[in-house]
Amino acid sequence: MCYTSGMKKFPDGFLWGAATAAHQVEGGNIGSDWWEWEQTRGRERSGDACRHYELYERDFDLARSLHHNAHRLSVEWARVEPQEGRFSDDALKHYAEVVLALKDRGIEPVVTLHHFTNPLWFARDGGWEDRRAPGRFLRYCDAVVRILGKHVRYWITINEPTIYVSHSFLFGVWPPQARSLWRMWRVSRNMVRAHVAVFRMIHQVCRDFGLREPAVSIAQHMTALVPCGSGLRCRFASWLRHKIFNESFVDALVRRRALDFIGLNYYSRQLVEPSNWGIRSLLSDVCRENHRPVPKNSVGWDIYPEGLYELLLKLKKYDLPVMIAENGICAEEDASRWIFIRDHLRSVSRAIGAGVPVTGYLYWSLLDNFEWEKGFGPRFGLVEMNYRTFERKVRPSSLKYAEVCRTGVLSAE
Numbered sequence: 001m002c003y004t005s006g007m008k009k010f011p012d013g014f015l016w017g018a019a020t021a022a023h024q025v026e027g028g029n030i031g032s033d034w035w036e037w038e039q040t041r042g043r044e045r046s047g048d049a050c051r052h053y054e055l056y057e058r059d060f061d062l063a064r065s066l067h068h069n070a071h072r073l074s075v076e077w078a079r080v081e082p083q084e085g086r087f088s089d090d091a092l093k094h095y096a097e098v099v100l101a102l103k104d105r106g107i108e109p110v111v112t113l114h115h116f117t118n119p120l121w122f123a124r125d126g127g128w129e130d131r132r133a134p135g136r137f138l139r140y141c142d143a144v145v146r147i148l149g150k151h152v153r154y155w156i157t158i159n160e161p162t163i164y165v166s167h168s169f170l171f172g173v174w175p176p177q178a179r180s181l182w183r184m185w186r187v188s189r190n191m192v193r194a195h196v197a198v199f200r201m202i203h204q205v206c207r208d209f210g211l212r213e214p215a216v217s218i219a220q221h222m223t224a225l226v227p228c229g230s231g232l233r234c235r236f237a238s239w240l241r242h243k244i245f246n247e248s249f250v251d252a253l254v255r256r257r258a259l260d261f262i263g264l265n266y267y268s269r270q271l272v273e274p275s276n277w278g279i280r281s282l283l284s285d286v287c288r289e290n291h292r293p294v295p296k297n298s299v300g301w302d303i304y305p306e307g308l309y310e311l312l313l314k315l316k317k318y319d320l321p322v323m324i325a326e327n328g329i330c331a332e333e334d335a336s337r338w339i340f341i342r343d344h345l346r347s348v349s350r351a352i353g354a355g356v357p358v359t360g361y362l363y364w365s366l367l368d369n370f371e372w373e374k375g376f377g378p379r380f381g382l383v384e385m386n387y388r389t390f391e392r393k394v395r396p397s398s399l400k401y402a403e404v405c406r407t408g409v410l411s412a413e
């Protein structure tokens with residue numbers, strides 16, 4: 001790492017790019033539980049989204065023109081297995097073409113197998129709570145890996161398991177809108193089992209076919225948990241939340257030797273201030289006074305680049321490579337996007353200098369997209385989307401980021 005006059009040079013071979021997820025960009029994901037939920041409960045419907053299912057080559061041309069050498073996408077289970085045990089050759093062929101379209105452009109694919117959405121048949125028949133869930137997920141992943149395995153090295157089995165289980169089974173804001181610790185625990189346990197089974201299967205398939213060693217992980221969402229005051233309660237609650245929300249999945253998988261690297265999704269901080277020693281308060285109370293104000297994104301999340309550095313240092317103990325699998329800002333004006341990227345890359349660079357083996361940075365997201373229960377309002381894209389005409393427009397911030405991707409250097413200003 002070179003620090004000459006504030007300039008930061010990233011390691012050779014560093015992965016630079018952006019991420020997307022099928023349901024958020026593809027459009028027409030009619031066989032999924034989210035699609036059904038949106039028809040009656042959602043604020044907005046995903047509808048055609050960005051029409052990425054048909055326009056992916058155009059989007060990858062843009063990624064290449066922005067000097068990305070990696071791209072994270074997700075395969076949609078509901079398309080690949082629209083009915084239990086019946087696989088769609090068309091969908092599998094489509095994803096093979098998508099991955100090849102990336103390779104043809106010199107872009108390394110990072111493939112996610114589960115990004116919040118489930119096939120309807122699966123959701124209706126017990127979903128992730130059912131003891132058959134890990135086996136069902138494994139069967140789907142096996143079909144995908146057998147087709148894509150020779151072109152894909154980096155796999156993310158499950159995106160943000162803690163966000164999925166908390167939003168869907170504890171806070172009740174995502175389908176199936178449950179509010180139950182017991183159900184959340186069952187789903188978490190099944191997701192751990194599912195990941196471990198898929199991790200082993202991917203390694204086995206690569207051995208069987210004589211393919212190069214794969215790199216398999218989850219994408220773990222982590223929040224910087226900052227005690228609001230110096231008192232014991234604030235510090236204890238921050239520690240506890242970090243253990244549960246940031247580290248529990250990673251710990252479970254490291255114990256089972258089922259991670260080749262750590263995929264880290266980082267967006268924001270939480271200023272922790274529990275009002276009492278009750279468990280609910282310890283786990284969820286935040287400072288209401290705005291004691292240590294920082295800028296916010298357009299949906300009110302604190303922007304806190306130092307948090308990325310702090311979390312990366314905490315990951316050092318695992319002795320595994322780390323890929324920033326998502327980091328991004330939704331903003332009404334684009335100027336803050338480049339400042340966000342620059343400041344977070346400074347944190348990444350500091351962490352690398354402190355000995356954390358960070359191997360890549362994938363901005364969320366390549367395109368504006370469907371932000372789940374918030375609909376199309378938040379704009380995260382390097383590329384602006386016109387949802388009426390589907391015209392794509394490169395934002396100025398993406399050109400500044402492109403220069404870093406091209407040179408591997410973050411300049412001082």
Ligand code: IFM
Pocket residue numbers: 021024160265326364371
């Ligand atoms: O849009 C989401 C993505 O699906 C998962 N990580 C966080 C992003 C922004 O909220």
